[in-house]
Amino acid sequence: MAHIEHAEIYLVALKPKVMRVDAIQQFVCQETVIVRLHDADGAIGTGYSYTIGTGGSSIVALLADHLLPRLIGREAEEIEAIWRDLKFHTHATTVGAITSLALAAIDTALWDIRALKSRLPLYLLAGGARSSIPAYTTEGGWLHLSQTELVEDAERARAAGFHGVKIKIGKSSVKEDVCRVAAVREALGDGLDLMTDCNQAFAVDEAIRRAQALSSFDLAWMEEPLPADDLEGHIRLSASTSIPVAVGESIYSTRHFRDYLQQRACSVVQVDCARIGGITPWLKTAHLAECFNIAVAPHFLMELHVSLACAAPNGRWVEYIPQLDEITTTRLRIEKGKAFAPEEPGLGIGWDWDAIRGRSEIMHAVRKAA
Template sequence: MALIERVELLMVDLKPKVKRVDAIQSFVSQETPIVRIYDADGTVGTGYSYTIGTGGHAVMSLLERTLAPALIGREAYDVEKIWRDLLFLTHATSVGAITSIALAAIDTALWDLKARKLGLPLHKLAGGAQDAIPLYTTEGGWLHLELEALVEDAVTAKARGFSGCKLKIGRPLHEDVARISAVRDAVGPGFEIFTDANQAFTVDEAIRRARAYEVLDIGWLEEPLPADDIAGHTRLVGHTSIPVAIGESIYSHLHFREYLERHACSIVQVDVGRIGGITPWLKVAHLAECFNVTVAPHFLMELHVSLCAAVPNARWVEYIPQLDSITSQGMTIHDGKAVPSDAPGLGIAWDFDAIEGLTVDGSRSSVS
């Protein structure tokens, strides 16, 4: 047992390696808050979260002014208690994206610290349910790409042993159908094709499009509607045989409960960086298991590989390289599957020299 003595904060801004465009936005910047928590024994836990280009400085201010000071003198092993105390401390701004992103950076650091002190990898500490998770790729399916590029990327992914790919949708319906059809013709029936609308449709439009997509045997229809339209999702699920995936834009575990209770989704895509950390991520995953629903988390593959391996109902890891420029070793892939690290902690090999060089001016602070 050792008390928390110091918290270091900084933020790096990572530029995507490829152009990323979906039905509602372009992803041009990844602000990445990083938290390092030091305990009295000298153990250090490192955590992080992310934005897609806005709000990072607000997250850092909340961390520096409110959350990090509340950690000093706390027992680092009390991860659940700390998470709940910090959630209550910020109740006036919860549920909200800025608060959840800030909480995620702290909570992941606490889990990393605990795992390092115990000498355990995260996937064992959090459950130890699976050894490897199938991968699907998103990086070659962006909406701005021409049809030939979509086909080439899907064929390459299949050759690498991946089990599926994701295509962004939101072009005119006949174009979406043509793009999905071309990929299906190229990869054959044994390769999953997922689609992602990024909340672009109305309910009626989603129902119409789902009818057209059904004959193409797609694996799921992701974020077809705004994330707060649970009734709309319930209506859509009742009108299509396509699994409906939700979760990347949900910031509270309680909202997942509402989706599951109302049978408004078929796939849960809980994102550890947006839900508030590992602590609530595990709650959502186990809740989904109780409803016999699969988990296929959004983004953050370097962290989600360990969390997916921790629970029995995780089916997919989304392949989008995110941390290559600030890590010394990437995620292990074997036969098209993501394999969690057996190193103590989160399993992320941080390159702190690289992080130092990419730290955003004015974002560094220390609380003790």
């Protein structure tokens, strides 16, 4: 084993390749927080986290002022102890997005070191259930697009071999949502899965109404139909529709996932590695869902989630939304609609450090313990 000697923090703003609009917001920028950990053996692990436009500097401040100083001198292999200790150190700000996102950047870097020193790819180190997983695309299903544009993108996705297509819903009228879903379903035929994403836009009565209106289109799921903290509403909705209800991208605690699963409030778990606090709680959540015979289809972060979804036996999908291309030298491998986990030791993400340093809005070095 070897202790952590020093750390670096970078904040890089990445603009989406396409305009991204959903029922409640526009995704204007991915603030990418990157942490590099150096251990006494010379190993370097890289972890990262993100926001969709606000809060990045707050994550950096939490890392630089409170978390990373406590990490210096710790044994890098003590991943579980480190995660628990750092979470307790910030217990007054948990459960919460900023704390989880900061913990995730550290935790993924520690897993990277472990995998690199073990000479294993992450998907094998974390479980090795499979080496590839079906991919679905969200990148052409945004709410501002016309019905014609949605259909054209769905046809391109089918031609590219994707196994599924997700589109945003939440137009002002039920009829408009129904017409858009119907057009995409007709374009896809019965051979591809069709997902819908509401982005927490509805009250319970409206979510039930829209689910009923969409029930004939054989949807793979209805994602985030209600605010993520409305457990009772999800229970009511799940009991009222045959459409699988998907939740998770806005849930920041394994215990909250436990509540959803115990109460039969969802049928698909979309746990996000950054928002749950890292690989350590992500794996716990995936295995918890496995105990309830519930599939995992992680939200966003395809470059990392492909390995985790392949590691877990109940991993079912990886979501295609490219975002790291400008600061990486590697790309997600997709063949015949399946995404393949990287075989290189570590996370399998090739970081372009010249690009990262050149684009960083904030850089910090942390060397001394608190």
